[in-house]
Amino acid sequence: MTISRAEFEQRTNRLRSKMKEKGLDALVVFADEYRPGHATYLTGYRPINLIEESPQLVFLVGDEAPVVLIGRLNSYAAKDIIWMDDVRPIHLDGEYIPQIVRSIADKPARVGLIGDNLLPVSRFNTIKKALPKATFESVTQLLIDLRQIKTPAEVALMERAADINDVVLKAVLDKIRVGMTEIQVAGIAETVARDMNAHLASATLVLSGMNTNYPAWWPSERKIERGDYVMLDFNPGCSNYTNDGGTTILMPGAAKEQKDALRLGHRILKEIIPQIKPHTSARTVHDMMLERLEPHGFAPNFTPYAKGLRGVGHGVGVDVVEPPNLSSDSDFMLQPGMTLAIKFDLHGLPQGGLRAEVVILITETGIRPLNKLILDTPEDMAILA
Structure with a gap:
C-alpha cells in the first residue's frame, strides 16, 4: 500500500499551476529531517536522520523538471525511491543551485x-x-492548502496507521504494570508497532505521575507507581503517513476523583466527535469541550492549554503535526478531506494531567473516525483495577 507515481506527479503539477497563478517564476520547497512533510509530500522520500544533516530542497523552475537536493548518504537510496529523475547531494548546493536556476539567473x-x-x-x-x-x-x-485535503490513497494509509495505534494502545493496557519505567512502557508500544510493520513517525511520549503535567516528555527511568496517571502519546506511520493517537492510563489504587476525570475525558470525546460537521467553524471543537467541562469545574485545567497552537487538535498527514491548528483561536472552516487529531487535555490536577486523542476524517456529511478504540469501548477502558 503506497502512493502511486501518478499521484505524486499530480501533486507537483497542481503546485506548479498554483505557482503560475501567483505569477511566480520558481518555487523552492524546504523541509528538514525532523519536519519532512513539505518535501516528502512531493518526493515520497522520508530522510533517515541522526546519521547526517539531511534536509530536502525541491526546486520547481518554470516548466523545467523538478530537482531535489538531499543529504549525501540519503541520496543513494533517494535516487531509487524518489519518482523525480534529478536527485543530487545537498552538501554540494553551492555548485548545483546555480545550475538548477540558470534559466532565470x-x-x-x-x-x-x-x-x-x-x-x-x-x-x-x-x-x-x-x-x-x-x-x-x-x-x-x-502547499499547505494542497496537503490539508487528503486523497483516498492517503486516507487508506492513515487508517492503517490508526488501526496499528489502536492495537498498540490495547497491548499497553494489557501489559503495563506498577514498577515499570516510562522507558519500558515506550518499549512495549514501539515493539508492537514494529511487529506490525509500522515506522515510528515521531518520538514516543510516556509521562507518569506528576510528569503528566508536562505537554511533552521524553520517557525516563521513573518507575510507575500505584494511582499514577500514565499518559501515552504514540505515533506510528505507514508509507510515510502517520497517526497521532493516545490515551491516559490510570493505574490501580487511584482516587475516585482521578477516575471521574478520566471517564469525563473519554465521554466528552465520544459526545463531541459525532457532532463535528464540514463547513462549520473549527472553533466549535473547543467550544463543545469547554461547554461540557464547565459544570464539572475543570475549565481552569483545560482553558490555559486550549489556547494557541494545537490546543484541542491539529492536522495529521505526512507529518504527525501539521496545519491546521485547532484551538480556542481557530477561525477556519472544516473542509471535507481534512484529517484531524482531536485532543482532550486536562493539566494541573492534584495528581497531574491527562490526555486522550483520536484522529478523524472530515467527510461530506460528517466525520469518520480513523482511531476507533477509545470511541468504541467503555469510558473506563483505561482505568486499571
Whole structure:
C-alpha cells in the first residue's frame, strides 16, 4: 500500500499551476529531517536522520523538471525511491543551485519559498547568490492548502496507521504494570508497532505521575507507581503517513476523583466527535469541550492549554503535526478531506494531567473516525483495577 507515481506527479503539477497563478517564476520547497512533510509530500522520500544533516530542497523552475537536493548518504537510496529523475547531494548546493536556476539567473524573477520558517540562513544565502536579481516571498500556504485535503490513497494509509495505534494502545493496557519505567512502557508500544510493520513517525511520549503535567516528555527511568496517571502519546506511520493517537492510563489504587476525570475525558470525546460537521467553524471543537467541562469545574485545567497552537487538535498527514491548528483561536472552516487529531487535555490536577486523542476524517456529511478504540469501548477502558 503506497502512493502511486501518478499521484505524486499530480501533486507537483497542481503546485506548479498554483505557482503560475501567483505569477511566480520558481518555487523552492524546504523541509528538514525532523519536519519532512513539505518535501516528502512531493518526493515520497522520508530522510533517515541522526546519521547526517539531511534536509530536502525541491526546486520547481518554470516548466523545467523538478530537482531535489538531499543529504549525501540519503541520496543513494533517494535516487531509487524518489519518482523525480534529478536527485543530487545537498552538501554540494553551492555548485548545483546555480545550475538548477540558470534559466532565470539574469532575470528579475519572482521566487516563492515554501518552508522558509525552517530554511537556514546560510542555505538561503546560497540561493540568493545564484539569483541576484530575484525577489523572494513566502508562499508556504500554497502547499499547505494542497496537503490539508487528503486523497483516498492517503486516507487508506492513515487508517492503517490508526488501526496499528489502536492495537498498540490495547497491548499497553494489557501489559503495563506498577514498577515499570516510562522507558519500558515506550518499549512495549514501539515493539508492537514494529511487529506490525509500522515506522515510528515521531518520538514516543510516556509521562507518569506528576510528569503528566508536562505537554511533552521524553520517557525516563521513573518507575510507575500505584494511582499514577500514565499518559501515552504514540505515533506510528505507514508509507510515510502517520497517526497521532493516545490515551491516559490510570493505574490501580487511584482516587475516585482521578477516575471521574478520566471517564469525563473519554465521554466528552465520544459526545463531541459525532457532532463535528464540514463547513462549520473549527472553533466549535473547543467550544463543545469547554461547554461540557464547565459544570464539572475543570475549565481552569483545560482553558490555559486550549489556547494557541494545537490546543484541542491539529492536522495529521505526512507529518504527525501539521496545519491546521485547532484551538480556542481557530477561525477556519472544516473542509471535507481534512484529517484531524482531536485532543482532550486536562493539566494541573492534584495528581497531574491527562490526555486522550483520536484522529478523524472530515467527510461530506460528517466525520469518520480513523482511531476507533477509545470511541468504541467503555469510558473506563483505561482505568486499571
